[in-house]
Amino acid sequence: MKLSVAISALALLAAAPAGIAATVPEGTKLAANQSYTFWLLDAIKSMDPQINTDVEGSDILRNLFEGLYNEGPKGELVPGVATGFDLSDDKTVYTFHLRPEAKWSDGKPVTAQDFVYAWRRLADPKTASEYAWYMELMQVKNAAAITAGEKPVEELGVKAVDDHTLEVTIETPLPYFPQMLVHGSTFPVREDVIAKYGQDWTKPGNLVGNGAYVLSQHLLGERIEMDKAPTYWDAEHTVMTHLTALTINDKNAALTRYLAGELDRVEIPAGQYPRLKKEYPDQAISSPYSCSYTYLVNLSDKGPEALKDVRVRKALSYAINRDVIVDNVLQGGQKPAYNWTHWATAGFKMPDIDYAHWTQKERTEKAKELLAEAGYGPDHPLKLTLNYNTSDDHKKIAIAVQQFWKPLGVALTLNNMEWKVHTDKMQNQDFDLARYAWCGDYNEASTYLDFFTSYSGHNNGKFLNADYDRILKESKTAADPQPLYTEAEQILADQMPLLPIYHYAKVDMVKADIKGLPTENVMQTWYGKDLYRVAK
Template structure:
């Protein structure tokens, strides 16, 4: 027996029983500006716009404008229909059936069908694609995903089928009530099979790309900008107000702020570290700080060829205890960030943060414990290389932490900054001692954080491994109430100091006051330009 799944706030419309869900919600008394454009600053050049190859935030934001998955999010992060009008789940949440809207179209006019999703999801899982996010397909729990990724089963055995053009059925190996939320992430976006097969690696070039989102790609200038225009074939195009999007790649945060103040673009995120108090006072209608589902941490290399000292839990704990997190959040960043002692962000839905012992100590007590642990570990003479991607706040944090380690433990640290793509490659290859890292939730549930630290998981670049942790996360996947497993997993992570959590993000940004519709309450910072509109200046 199937049970009807209600979607928060929009359940009636989502199930096809009410009126259509619209894009931009423009109040009747608003006067729109004549020019409807949106522009924003990007810290780094996205490595790819292929949904199945993307693995980072900059690309995700772009892909979200160009492609639309089965489900998307509203301005509070609630799940709402995208290509699907709704879904049904069986009693134990192991089978989901999605109904696709009849007016969903690709930018070339072709219908978006269930088979487009089957093709894309199989493509993400097959080893031939070499997707860095193949693990995400396995994480969904779809039947045979693990076997396909390991090369032990054919892609067409994946637990997804096109029942007909408008019906997609997904079969999971274990109950996963939040599976529909996972379909909003870029990896599970559909792609146009004929285009991918005709152009191969070049299918994402502006002149070749066929997409199904509210916008179509017009231009990409490497390390400078990208531009997209409104897609007339989008199913809700009549309610999309913004006609053009431009993203500017600006590595230097201070330069980016100067250009924002000059009116060159609408959205600046993040702002330079420490500048929020001044900017909030100077631009009260444009400066914002809201919770963001991301955690900033340092990965410690524990591979076979890593420094032996880093394999000693006493050394790892000493390094973590010696970090004064409040200096970083309250004196450097000053934007509403909070000290991190768990990996999972405190704003994650359904997460009750456990009490981590050293989080309640004074910094003097942490320092004393760090020095004692260091002595117990034999007071190693340690020279570390710390890598980070180019950004002023990353540099400041790395400099401060390296000074803390030097002063308190005698550790010598060499800092190496790299541009984004190089940094990702170096980190993935394990060519570091310590690596600046951050993780933003792909969906709003604690497993989106903790699962990436399982042994052999793709994003676990430091290769920390704990069999008890792995077992707990496997148990959580099938638990009716996994909070107990999440709590214990966080305690193990802290006791073994598999990573060094540093702070939990706030989304600190500047937004032109004439740009309306930005989702201030969406903790995943998942925004869709189709929901924006620009008001006329008074």
């Protein structure tokens, strides 16, 4: 007997009309121009769904490709290539039903085998994907052994029953498994296209996607152009005909270009939200966004010996005046962070972190005490380097932290570099401290906490803690994992492999005639097919 799961069942999948692209209210007058131009801070490292690791890259991939499910305006799951699934009695076998009308941009049908190929490719050590571990997090059968090179990819728990039926076997029931399927690493790709073009398969003219848009131009570090795909299964309800992404490393320059009419959406630079909200009340927007901003600590053999001492790590964290950063530097609705998981994450219960309740004066005094115990102070300075990627906001925060630490006898050198170099250095443990931010892959605390496990593909600081690993593994089979999540967060607070700074808000300028952006979804996951421009 199998449990049949419709799109509206289990409170996981929202009931959706047949057309789930742009929902335009009756009587709305649409603009003649249905194009949308948005801002990117950095060049996209990869347009390969199984290779990309960047949030901005994910924004592009969601428009060029489509997975089994998408997110609705409030974060609810809505149909993508899948219309629903059956679930076995023991809740370990999912049988997804794929819509026969789903097509690739060259007109060929999207099949279950395309998903099988993509998922095997993700898990395959030969692909060298940083997201290979995601298959393990999803508990897909044999994923851990395959990513470790101990079993062949053919033994991954995913198979095509027929062209429109995909069967996935997971090793233990995972209530939030369907939510994980919105992530770009699970999107299908075409084996024949990759075989034909190799690493060039993501170039314009070569790339074959199954999303609502096709790639028409990509000038690395400058712009990305996407046109509406006539082959998309819901093209009839896709109103926006063209998407443009402009890469602008300077946020202030990006804002200037927005005000000049060149962009429809841009992130507001630090400190400017209050002014812009007064001047443009219908364009300046701030809402919770599931991302956390931190400085990662390099605990690997390549890292500084001083940072191996937990007293030093705690001192550095305590001395950061988060209220000054949030209230004086950022000023956009962000919240001070004393932990890792974003406060708005569904169901998350924050641990009672002691230093979060102290005054900043108490934190700073304790920091001085701990550094002195570790042998550092104004007469014996601790010399460290902070790497951060190009952004005026990152620079402002780094300068503030440099000043917070200076009276303690910490001499911090600031090292700015472009995003690709920055991430390469993190992945090679070539840093002391590194500015980083993590945005949730799905709305559940494990998306943050799995990051610091020893088997994580993103644990660039190489934090290794057996109790932490055990707790996260236990959470996968727990009837209620939330107490374990709270316990894991407490370990991070006690061991301090990161210096948490703030929890994000999405602070943007958006043209008033652009509609359909998901401001009520803490994940802030948007799709061009949901957008439309109204007549002024």
